[in-house]
Amino acid sequence: MSANSRMTTAVHVLTWMAFDRRGTDKEIATSQRIATSVNTNPVVIRRCLGELRDAGLVESIRGRSGGWVLTRDAGEITLLDVYRATGAEPIFGMHAASPDAECYVGHGIASTLTEVYDEATRAMCRVLESTTIRDVLRGSLADFPELREAQGLEPAPA
Amino acid sequence: MSANSRMTTAVHVLTWMAFDRRGTDKEIATSQRIATSVNTNPVVIRRCLGELRDAGLVESIRGRSGGWVLTRDAGEITLLDVYRATGAEPIFGMHAASPDAECYVGHGIASTLTEVYDEATRAMCRVLESTTIRDVLRGSLADFPELREAQGLEPAPA
DNA sequence: TCAAATGTAACAGCTTGTGCTACATTCGAA
DNA sequence: TTCGAATGTAGCACAAGCTGTTACATTTGA
Numbered sequence: 001m002s003a004n005s006r007m008t009t010a011v012h013v014l015t016w017m018a019f020d021r022r023g024t025d026k027e028i029a030t031s032q033r034i035a036t037s038v039n040t041n042p043v044v045i046r047r048c049l050g051e052l053r054d055a056g057l058v059e060s061i062r063g064r065s066g067g068w069v070l071t072r073d074a075g076e077i078t079l080l081d082v083y084r085a086t087g088a089e090p091i092f093g094m095h096a097a098s099p100d101a102e103c104y105v106g107h108g109i110a111s112t113l114t115e116v117y118d119e120a121t122r123a124m125c126r127v128l129e130s131t132t133i134r135d136v137l138r139g140s141l142a143d144f145p146e147l148r149e150a151q152g153l154e155p156a157p158a
Numbered sequence: 159m160s161a162n163s164r165m166t167t168a169v170h171v172l173t174w175m176a177f178d179r180r181g182t183d184k185e186i187a188t189s190q191r192i193a194t195s196v197n198t199n200p201v202v203i204r205r206c207l208g209e210l211r212d213a214g215l216v217e218s219i220r221g222r223s224g225g226w227v228l229t230r231d232a233g234e235i236t237l238l239d240v241y242r243a244t245g246a247e248p249i250f251g252m253h254a255a256s257p258d259a260e261c262y263v264g265h266g267i268a269s270t271l272t273e274v275y276d277e278a279t280r281a282m283c284r285v286l287e288s289t290t291i292r293d294v295l296r297g298s299l300a301d302f303p304e305l306r307e308a309q310g311l312e313p314a315p316a
Numbered sequence: 317t318c319a320a321a322t323g324t325a326a327c328a329g330c331t332t333g334t335g336c337t338a339c340a341t342t343c344g345a346a
Numbered sequence: 347t348t349c350g351a352a353t354g355t356a357g358c359a360c361a362a363g364c365t366g367t368t369a370c371a372t373t374t375g376a
Contacts, residue, residue, distance in 0.1 A: 005251035006333080008271060012253070016263045030352065037261040038253065041335050046353065063343030066352045079274065089332090091249055091282070093163035095170070095196065096365060103195040104305055105174045105298050112297030113166060116237060120285040124249070127278040139270030140263050147262055164364080188321065199366050204322065221374025224321045247363090255334095323372075330365085341354075346347100 006086045010048050011079065012038050014057065014133045015140060018074035019151065028067035048086075055085030075134040080125050082133075091124070092117040164244045168206050169237065170196050172215065172291045173298060176232035180309055186225035206244075213243030233292035238283050240291075249282070250275040 016037050017029050027033070031042040031049065038045065049068055052058045057077055058068050070077070094113070099106030138156055141148040148155070174195050175187050185191070189200040189207065196203065207226055210216045215235055216226050228235070252271070257264030296314055299306040306313070 004249065004333090005253055007250055008253055011271060012257065012263070012267055015267060016261070019263050032352085037258045037264045039255045039258050039264070043337090043355090044335065046355090050354080060353065061343095062341080062353050064349090064351050065344055066342080068353095091162065092165055095166055096163055097197045099170065100195045100197050103174075104302060105170070105177050105295070106195045106197070108298035108300055109170055109173060109294065112294055112300075113169060115297070116285070116289050116294075120282045123285045124278045124282040127274070127281045131274050136267065136270055136274070137263070139273070140266035142270075143266055144262060162364095190321085201324090201368090202364095202366070204324090208323080218322065219374095220322050220372080222318090222320045223375055224373080226322095251333095317376105319374100319376085321373080321375100324370090326369085327367085328365100329367105330363100332362085332364105334360085334362105336358085336360105338357085339355090342352080344349105344351090346349085 004086075004088060006048065007083055007088060009038060009040070009044070010052060010082050010086050011133070011136060013045060013048055014052070014070070014074070014077060014082065015136050017058070017068065017070050018133050018137050019141075021070065021074075028061070028065065029069070030067045034068075051087065052082075052085050055081065057081060057085060073134070074137060075132050077133045078129050079131045079133075079136075080129040083125070083128050090117070091121055162244075162246055164206065165241055165246060167196060167198070167202070168210060168240050168244050169291070169294060171203060171206055172210070172228070172232070172235060172240065173294050175216070175226065175228055176291050176295050177299075177309065179228065179232075186219070186223065187227070188225045192226075209245065210240075210243050213239065215239060215243060231292070232295060233290050235291045236287045237289045237291075237294075238287040241283070241286050248275070249279055 013034055016034055020029055031045040035042040035045045049058055049060065053060055057071060059071055060068055094110060099109060101107050137151065138148060138153045141151065141153070142156060171192055174192055178187055189203040193200040193203045207216055207218065211218055215229060217229055218226055252268060257267060259265050295309065296306060296311045299309065299311065300314060
């Protein structure tokens with residue numbers, strides 16, 4: 001059970017919603033139905049969707065026949081949006097205890113490392129930004145060309 | 159207390175060793191002395207150094223007047239070497255439970271996400287590879303030009 | 317022979333993620 | 347107007363990982 005699978009769950013949820021949106025039966029997406037695909041508990045899905053709603057990616061509808069809807073097209077949601085929405089921890093953590101300030105190395109290392117860590121994180125974020133939920137859906141349906149076409153998705157680039 | 163501060167501790171340890179190496183007193187680096195700068199327990203430092211030794215970055219000398227030495231110049235140790243040595247968890251975790259394979263989305267999403275995650279991780283690693291322990295030492299000593307020069311380090315680039 | 321160092325096991329305390337139950341709230345449909 | 351189905355949220359148990367610490371075996375130079 002790895003550290004940050006919340007991101008993966010959130011991407012799965014959004015991809016499922018994008019897939020379901022164009023399905024034949026026009027049922028609304030509920031936490032119960034999504035939980036079946038992700039293979040987890042509906043409360044876990046609701047917690048996840050709550051974060052996505054706070055970030056403006058989905059909206060919830062309360063009451064009977066309520067559920068969840070995407071607020072924009074799947075091609076307009078990047079994995080960077082999802083990464084930020086799930087409030088990911090910084091990839092690199094600083095010291096647990098402050099280094100000895102009287103040590104020359106301990107005095108300046110934190111700010112130096114922060115610069116490098118920030119740059120590395122930005123490089124990672126640029127990759128996430130280049131992929132959308134629509135891309136993930138296309139990749140996930142690679143084994144089912146007829147479904148992929150029904151969703152209006154072109155084949156994946158070579 | 160953030161997730162992965164082991165990396166930060168390891169970089170601090172190596173930077174301190176690079177600094178100490180050219181110091182006036184020719185004492186060998188011991189886990190006790192390093193722990194003072196990092197402000198933690200010597201056992202934590204020994205655990206860290208053990209990982210760095212397994213990766214070939216340092217060597218240990220047992221017995222009285224033993225300690226630790228770098229196996230190569232600080233300019234030849236990149237932060238990517240340290241990242242790998244500390245056995246970092248994958249940045250992105252997969253689902254805790256396997257998704258429903260009968261769901262079209264659940265069937266293919268894992269391999270699709272793995273591709274994107276791998277690419278993002280590679281982008282991050284490229285940045286880490288471009289920085290060495292020598293660079294970190296130079297940055298850490300930015301406030302002490304006379305020490306920086308004594309270490310034979312040019313000023314940081316603008 | 318002894319002191320100082322590494323090497324390692326074991327444990328407590330803390331934090332985080334996951335999965336679950338329980339229950340209040342909301343609101344469309346009968 | 348009532349009822350059922352959904353969201354919203356609190357709270358708990360369990361597992362895992364990191365940190366810090368004590369304790370002790372091992373090694374080896376002085």
